[in-house]
Amino acid sequence: MGRRTTLTTTTAVAVLALTCGCGAADMTRQASPFAGARGSKTVTLSVQSWVGAQANVAVAQYLLEHELGYRVDTVQVDEVPAWDALSQGRVDAILEDWGHPDQEKRYVDDKKTIARGGDLGVTGHIGWFVPTYLAKRYPDITDWRNLDKYAPLFRTAESGGKGQLLDGSPSYVTNDKALVKNLNLNYQVVFAGSEAAQITQIKQFAKEKKAFLTYWYAPQWLFEKVPMTEVRLPPYKEGCDADAAKVACAYPHTALRKYLNADFARSGGAAAAFLKKFKWTTEDQNEVSLMIADQKLTPAEAAKQWVDGHRSTWKAWLP
Known part of the structure; x- marks a missing residue:
């Protein structure tokens, strides 16, 4: 996809x-x-x-x-x-x-x-990322199995009491809603509206050294300005994303x-x-x-x- x-x-x-x-x-x-x-x-x-x-x-x-x-x-x-x-x-x-x-x-x-x-x-590669300063503070946060433990860190006014997973435009297909559901994570996907709006939010979080979890992708110039570390999702295997509703694996390269x-x-x-x-x-x-x-x-x-x-x-x- x-x-x-x-x-x-x-x-x-x-x-x-x-x-x-x-x-x-x-x-x-x-x-x-x-x-x-x-x-x-x-x-x-x-x-x-x-x-x-x-x-x-x-x-x-x-x-x-x-x-x-x-x-x-x-x-x-x-x-x-x-x-x-x-x-x-x-x-x-x-x-x-x-x-x-x-x-x-x-x-x-x-x-x-x-x-x-x-x-x-x-x-190209899509994934879930946290700021590197957060990964250094909580090394186990980069394993998806530990994300629920840290969900309170990621709460926002838009996430309804759950941790926020920040996505870009709602007109783009991601697997994120299915991943949150199928991995039983206490998170809410929140759309920024566009790549530019998502970048603005990420840069603001980073300026204030706040916690954030975001859908992001490489190559992307923002990594030069805001170092981010990928969260390890269940490994990608050929065909694991064939059914969009049942996806429970990482994105491919x-x-x-x-x-x-x-x-x-x-x-x-x-x-x-x-x-x-x-x-x-x-x-x-x-x-x-x-x-x-x-x-x-x-x-x-x-x-x-x-x-x-x-x-x-x-x-x-x-x-």
């Missing part, structure tokens, strides 16, 4: 973010990828709401525009609806998928409207993958070739994510800074 799969089958609202920078470009030389936009080469990328996905797209967009002369549009779509958009050609590529086997079978294997684009180079619209994969030229080769490390992604989310650079500014310092990495992606 993807870490952020939408809970509903309703088509997500797509927010189109189109940038334009024509300026005073020399139209005879087409120096700007946006000059004469009607006839320009265009690529549309799906960008998810979490900052790691935004970092992927920011760097890919910067290089497509400045090295390959493309105009890049970005569309924000939730995870599952993004597969439908990709299949229909409304977007050309998804650069970070956390594993949706049902969608992959439907669109890649059966309909053949989506093509695999290779590994992103980053391995997932190699994050790229997917391309099948027609675009065949006829997308240099852009498709570039996106297939796009592959970087967790450290690379976190570097850009940190600039966007913590240092408040725009995605384009963060991408330029990373590109300027990692030429040997991205040159290998160019066709």
Whole structure:
């Protein structure tokens, strides 16, 4: 299951973010990828709401525009609806998928409207985390079997007398409600509302050195600012999460993958070739994510800074 799969089958609202920078470009030389936009080469990328996905797209967009002369549009779509958009050609590529086997079978294997684009180079993992300062104070708190003993530490006004397990957006599927129920834990899942809201709460708890238990994931730049230690859940085994209502095991480690619209994969030229080769490390992604989310650079500014310092990495992606 993807870490952020939408809970509903309703088509997500797509927010189109189109940038334009024509300026005073020399139209005879087409120096700007946006000059004469009607006839320009265009690529549309799906960008998810979490900052790691935004970092992927920011760097890919910067290089497509400045090295390959493309105009890049970005569309924000939730995870599952993004597969439908990709299949229909409304977007050309998804650069970070956390594993949706049902969608992959439907669109890649059966309909053949989506093509695999290779590994992103980053391995994702979801888990339950406590701040490291709390784990040092109570070393056994990192074993799920001891969580009930510490539930009073995690009570909040929203948790109804139980310990609070902080999640992000209610539109993301997690296994947390099933885990709390199936492991018989005295906890209440409380949704912050979004990744940004969850980060704000975590940083506030950390500033005050308060106890918190949260659903979180790697890679994520926040670990650099708020060190956290994972709580050991029952070990993950293949198939233990097949029935969402009966899940009683940890989340898997997932190699994050790229997917391309099948027609675009065949006829997308240099852009498709570039996106297939796009592959970087967790450290690379976190570097850009940190600039966007913590240092408040725009995605384009963060991408330029990373590109300027990692030429040997991205040159290998160019066709």
